[in-house]
Each structure stands twice: as structure tokens, then as C-alpha cells.
Amino acid sequence: MRVIGLTGGLASGKSTVSSYLKEKGAEILDADLIARELMAPGQPAWLEVVRYFGRDVLNEDGSINRQVLAERVFTRSEDLALLNAITHPLVRQEIVRRLNELNNRPTPPPVAVVDAPLLIEAGLTDLVEEVWLVAVEPKIQIERAVARGMAAEEAQRRLAAQWPLDKKMVYATRVIDNNGSREEMKKQVDELWLQLL
Numbered sequence: 001m002r003v004i005g006l007t008g009g010l011a012s013g014k015s016t017v018s019s020y021l022k023e024k025g026a027e028i029l030d031a032d033l034i035a036r037e038l039m040a041p042g043q044p045a046w047l048e049v050v051r052y053f054g055r056d057v058l059n060e061d062g063s064i065n066r067q068v069l070a071e072r073v074f075t076r077s078e079d080l081a082l083l084n085a086i087t088h089p090l091v092r093q094e095i096v097r098r099l100n101e102l103n104n105r106p107t108p109p110p111v112a113v114v115d116a117p118l119l120i121e122a123g124l125t126d127l128v129e130e131v132w133l134v135a136v137e138p139k140i141q142i143e144r145a146v147a148r149g150m151a152a153e154e155a156q157r158r159l160a161a162q163w164p165l166d167k168k169m170v171y172a173t174r175v176i177d178n179n180g181s182r183e184e185m186k187k188q189v190d191e192l193w194l195q196l197l
């Protein structure tokens with residue numbers, strides 16, 4: 001089983017690329033989804049979030065109010081650092097567990113893709129053989145995030161919490177340019193997939 005890391009900032013097109021890789025037969029481990037699952041009531045990250053951020057960030061049913069928490073962490077860098085310190089080790093542990101599980105299947109998939117916006121920032125690159133970076137100009141990232149319903153200021157704040165493209169480039173072993181059309185992106189992924197297998 002080959003293990004690929006897929007990364008890129010906000011609204012860069014990671015999910016679009018990973019759905020395409022899934023069609024080709026890859027198994028996808030989605031770090032955003034894993035983080036969300038670990039923050040469900042009673043789960044390890046939920047307990048820590050409540051301990052450090054208090055019950056103010058909870059909905060009435062005890063689930064985390066993601067909008068309130070996002071407002072806290074993307075306007076106060078100390079709070080973001082705290083949330084990252086809670087979630088990133090747990091996300092890492094869960095990714096390791098799931099990769100082992102895939103590897104131990106009687107027939108492991110040919111490729112596992114770790115889809116993580118913060119693959120590089122959170123230091124997960126040692127878990128993967130290659131780092132595929134979905135690269136998009138910040139202006140287009142904001143446009144696409146807004147088209148998806150996010151306020152422009154919110155998108156700006158999230159982008160500011162992520163490493164700039166040139167810093168991520170240093171860690172990338174392959175770059176997928178997603179400034180153009182979906183078709184153009186697919187052509188590049190077809191090529192990378194052929195080279196991989």
C-alpha cells in the first residue's frame with residue numbers, strides 16, 4: 001500500500017482531488033472529518049476542549065458549537081495554538097491507527113491518501129511517502145470559499161492561520177495547480193496516479 005499525503009489550504013480543492021483519487025481506487029483518510037469525530041460529545045478532544053475553553057463553546061445538546069469555537073480561535077492566536085495542541089496529537093494517533101488497519105486488511109488498497117489541510121503545519125509528513133500539494137492563489141481560495149458560503153473576513157482569517165504556499169512548497173514532492181478548471185486539475189492527477197503505480 002502506497003501512502004500519499006494530500007494537502008492544501010482553505011478551499012484549495014483537496015476534497016475535489018481526493019474524490020477523484022477515490023474513483024481511481026484510493027482509500028481516503030480525511031483529517032477534517034477525523035478531527036470532527038474526535039470532537040463529538042464524550043470523545044477525547046471534546047473532553048479537552050470543554051476543559052480548556054469552557055461550556056461557552058457548547059450547544060445546548062452538549063455538542064461543540066463550531067461557529068463559536070471558530071470565532072474564538074481564528075481571532076485569538078493563543079486559543080488557536082491551544083486547540084491545535086489538543087487536536088493534532090489525537091488526529092495523528094487516529095490516522096496512524098487507520099493506516100495500520102488498512103495495511104492489515106487481507107487485501108489492502110493500492111493507495112491510501114491522508115487528506116489534511118495542515119499536513120505540513122501539524123508535522124504529519126513523516127507518516128506519508130509523498131506530499132501532494134494542491135496549489136491555488138490566495139485570491140482564488142477566498143473566492144471559492146465565499147462561493148461556498150463563507151464570509152470573506154472569515155476566509156481571510158483562516159488563510160492567515162495557515163502557512164503561505166511558498167513555505168509549503170519546500171515540503172511538497174508533487175504540486176497540483178488548481179488555479180484552472182477541474183478538467184485541468186484531473187489531467188495532472190491522472191499523470192501523478194500513473195507515475196505512482
Ligand SMILES: CC(C)(COP(=O)(O)OP(=O)(O)OC[C@H]1O[C@@H](n2cnc3c(N)ncnc32)[C@H](O)[C@@H]1O)[C@@H](O)C(=O)NCCC(=O)NCCS
Pocket residue numbers: 009010011031032035039066067069070073080083084087088091116117118122158161162
Ligand atoms: C475550528 C473548527 C471548530 C471550525 O470548524 P468548521 O466546521 O467551521 O470548519 P472545518 O473543520 O470544516 O474546517 C474547514 C477548513 O478550515 C481550516 N482549518 C480548520 N482548522 C484549522 C486550524 N486549526 N488552523 C488553520 N486552519 C484550519 C482548514 O482549511 C479546513 O479545511 C474546526 O476546524 C476545528 O476543530 N479545527 C481544529 C482541528 C484541526 O486542526 N483540523 C484540521 C485537520 S488536522
Ligand SMILES: Nc1ncnc2c1ncn2[C@@H]1O[C@H](COP(=O)(O)OP(=O)(O)OP(=O)(O)O)[C@@H](O)[C@H]1O
Pocket residue numbers: 008009010011012013014015016017117144145148178179180181182183185
Ligand atoms: N478547479 C476548480 N474550479 C472551480 N471550482 C473549484 C475547482 N476545484 C474546486 N472547486 C470548488 O472550490 C470549492 C473548494 O474545493 P474543495 O472543497 O475541494 O476544497 P478543500 O481544499 O477540500 O476545502 P476545505 O479544506 O476548505 O474544506 C468547492 O466548492 C469546489 O467545488
